[in-house]
Amino acid sequence: LSEKTVRNTHVVLRKALADAEKIGLVPRNVASATNPPIPSKPDLVTWTTEDLATFLTAIQDDPLEIAYQLLASTGMRRGEVLGLRWRDVDLELGELSVAHTITPANGGLVYGPPKTPKSRRNVGLDGRTVALLRQHRKRQKERQLAAGEAWSNELDLVVTDELGGEIHPDAMTREFDRFIRQLDVPRIRLHDLRHTHATL
DSSP states (O other): OOHHHHHHHHHHHHHHHHHHHHTTSSSSOGGGGSOOOOOOOOOOOOOOHHHHHHHHHHTTTOTTHHHHHHHHHHOOOHHHHHTOBGGGEETTTTEEEEOOEEEEETTEEEEESOSSGGGOEEEEOOHHHHHHHHHHHHHHHHHHHHHGGGOOOTTOBSSOOTTSOOOOHHHHHHHHHHHHHTSSSOOOOTTHHHHHHHHO
């Protein structure tokens, strides 16, 4: 088992035994006398400004371009970008509100509030991202007209598939991995775009 799994198991057992001790089912909490391993953190890999520029140039006109742009320019999480609604974007003010997220669960998708209460926040947008959002909205309306009755975007999402449906977060990750394998940039995880934003 990994160090993280052992530590998480220890946390659960310590809590369960503390509850059992409190109501007299066990004489003492033996888990509190042990020291679980401390998981080692992997080295953080982020892109340089040049790496990010290479990536953003390569994804121009990709169906997920606006999603990657939002990740790179705001530090939002993958699920927050995929759960972003147009009504939460103010292109005139150049900001958006993180109010919803899309998360994989039980083989499907759950649309709900962000990861933590602190995750609800307003995020400023740079000029390039605002311009790309305007272009993206225009293209999305064109796709809606072309799709006719097949279009389905009841949630008013910014990032959708060709027919207005939700994009699965894992599908976005697979596309990102496929894309960067073709580029001369360090291999990073999709989540590391968030760290790249913070670093830059």
